Amino acid sequence: xxxxxxxxxxxxxENDSERFDRLPETEAEREVPGRPTREAVLDxxxxxxxxxxxTFDDHTFWERGSGKIWAFCGxxxxxxxxxxxxxxxxxxxxxxxxxxxxxxxxxxxxxEKNVIHLSRDESRRFLAGEDxxxxxxxxxxxxxxxHNLAGEREPxxxxxxxxxxxxxxxxxxxRRNL
Amino acid sequence: MEVLRRYEPxxxxxxxxxxxxxxxxxxxxxxxxxxxxVERARxxxxxxxxxHEPTGWHDGVLKLPEGDPGSxxxxxxxxxxxxxxxxxxxxxxxxxxxxxxxxxxAAAPGSKTTQLAALMDDEGLLVATxxxxxxxxxxxxxxxxxxxxxxxxxxxxxxxxSLKPFDGKSYDRALVDVPCSCEGTIRKNPxxxxxxxxxxxxxxxxxxxxxxxxxxxxxxxxGTVVYSTCTFAPEENEAVLDSALEKHPCRLVExxxxxQSRPGVTEWEDESFDPxxxxxxxxxxxxxxxxxxxxxxxxxxx
Numbered sequence: 001x002x003x004x005x006x007x008x009x010x011x012x013x014e015n016d017s018e019r020f021d022r023l024p025e026t027e028a029e030r031e032v033p034g035r036p037t038r039e040a041v042l043d044x045x046x047x048x049x050x051x052x053x054x055t056f057d058d059h060t061f062w063e064r065g066s067g068k069i070w071a072f073c074g075x076x077x078x079x080x081x082x083x084x085x086x087x088x089x090x091x092x093x094x095x096x097x098x099x100x101x102x103x104x105x106x107x108x109x110x111x112e113k114n115v116i117h118l119s120r121d122e123s124r125r126f127l128a129g130e131d132x133x134x135x136x137x138x139x140x141x142x143x144x145x146x147h148n149l150a151g152e153r154e155p156x157x158x159x160x161x162x163x164x165x166x167x168x169x170x171x172x173x174x175r176r177n178l
Numbered sequence: 179m180e181v182l183r184r185y186e187p188x189x190x191x192x193x194x195x196x197x198x199x200x201x202x203x204x205x206x207x208x209x210x211x212x213x214x215x216v217e218r219a220r221x222x223x224x225x226x227x228x229x230h231e232p233t234g235w236h237d238g239v240l241k242l243p244e245g246d247p248g249s250x251x252x253x254x255x256x257x258x259x260x261x262x263x264x265x266x267x268x269x270x271x272x273x274x275x276x277x278x279x280x281x282x283x284a285a286a287p288g289s290k291t292t293q294l295a296a297l298m299d300d301e302g303l304l305v306a307t308x309x310x311x312x313x314x315x316x317x318x319x320x321x322x323x324x325x326x327x328x329x330x331x332x333x334x335x336x337x338x339x340s341l342k343p344f345d346g347k348s349y350d351r352a353l354v355d356v357p358c359s360c361e362g363t364i365r366k367n368p369x370x371x372x373x374x375x376x377x378x379x380x381x382x383x384x385x386x387x388x389x390x391x392x393x394x395x396x397x398x399x400x401g402t403v404v405y406s407t408c409t410f411a412p413e414e415n416e417a418v419l420d421s422a423l424e425k426h427p428c429r430l431v432e433x434x435x436x437x438q439s440r441p442g443v444t445e446w447e448d449e450s451f452d453p454x455x456x457x458x459x460x461x462x463x464x465x466x467x468x469x470x471x472x473x474x475x476x477x478x479x480x
Contacts, residue, residue: 058301059327071327072327072328072330073300073301073327073328074301074302074303074328076303076330076343076344076345077345080330080343081343082330082331082332082333082343083314083318083331083332083333084314084318084321084329084330084331085329085330085331086327086328086329086330087321087322087325087326087327087329088322100322102322102323102325105213105255105256105325106213106325106327127254147251149218149222149225149251149252149255150214150218150219150221150222150225150252151218151221152218154255156254156255173319174254174323176249176254178249178250178251178254
C-alpha cells in the first residue's frame, strides 16, 4: 500500500493521529480507506515469518498515526484517546511492512522462516547499528535476527536484507556498543 | 543530612540510621518473567561474567555489585530491569492477579508498572497514569523493552483520572506510589535532600491525598489500594492515611513484608493519627541495608 491509496477518496473517514482505532477484521468491514485489516496483519506474520495466527488470539490491533499499528492484550471500545495502548507492533505505511524490534523480541520466537541467526560478534555489530554481509541465501526484505543467549536462540531485532547486505534496523535509541 | 535529624524521635538506633544513609547502594535488577525465567537470566549474566547475587528475600531481584545494569545482553533482551530493591515491594503487596483491572496512579518511569504487568502475566487491563510526558516516554520505552502488551497509558493528573476510555468500570486494585520528598532515596541520590523544604513536604502531601482519594473512588468495593512513598516524613505517610481513613470509605489491613520493617507511627510532633496507621510499614536503611520506604495496604469498603 502507498500513501496515494489513502488520498484517493476525500469523502471517506480519515485516520486520526490523536487516537487509537481498532483495525477492522476484514476488508468488508473497513471504513477508513487504506487502513490494514486484522486479517492482513495475521496473514503478514504467517506468510512472511511463519508465526501462527493463533499467537495473537488474545491481542487486538490498533492504528494511531498513519500506518503505525499497536498490539494490545485485551479489548476496549474503539476509538480510544489515550497516550499508548499495548506495544508498537508493525509499520504498514510503506510497500513492505516492518515489524518493530519490540514485537519481534516478544513474538518472534514463533517464527519459522526469514529468520537469520547471527554469531556473537555479528549480533554485537547488529546491535551497534552496523551493516554487514553474513551468509544468507533466502529472500530479500525484512528478516528476524536471532542470536544465542543462555543456551537458546532468542529473537533480537529486525534486519533489512538487500544487495547481499544485512542492514541493522535497531532504532537509534536502542543501539548499544557491548 | 541535617534534615534527617527531625526523625530522631521515631527511628530506633538513630546513629546507625544516619550512617546507613551515607553509604551508597549496589545496583539491583529485577528479572522480567514476561520474557524469561530467573534461571536463564542468571545464566545469561554468568555467560558475560557479570557477578550477581539474589537478594535474601526474592529470587528474582538480583544485586550487581559491579557495573552498569544496562550494558549486557540479558538487559538488551528485556530480561532485566534496573530497580531499587525496596521499590519491588509495593507491587508484591498489591498482588495483582492475571485478568484483573489494575491502575498504577503515578506510574512513570514504569519500574513498578512493568512489575505489575509481570505479576499479571500480561493478562487483564493495566492502566498507567502520569502527568509528566517526558517521564511517560521513559515508561513507554521500558514497557516495550520488557514486552508488556496489556498496558494502557494516560497522560493526566491522577487526581482527575477518567475511567471513560476504559468502559467506566472500576478497578480491582490500584497502586498509589506517589511523588514525594524522596528522602529514602538518599543512598542512590546523595543530593536528594538538598532541595528539601517543609513547604514542599506540605504541598506534595496535598497532592498525595488527592491521588489516594481518586484511587479509592476508582476501585471497587472489596478492592485493594496500596499506598507507598520513598520518604520518612509522617506528613506524607501516616498523615495521608489518617486523612483517607477519616474522609473516604476504606480501612487499613495488615501487611506482611519479607524485609524487616517497623509499624507506622501514631504520634508525630503535635499530631496524633488513627491507631490503625500502625498497620502501615516503615522500612529504614539500617535494618536491611536498603533504601527507605513506606507502604500501606487499604481495602475499599463501599
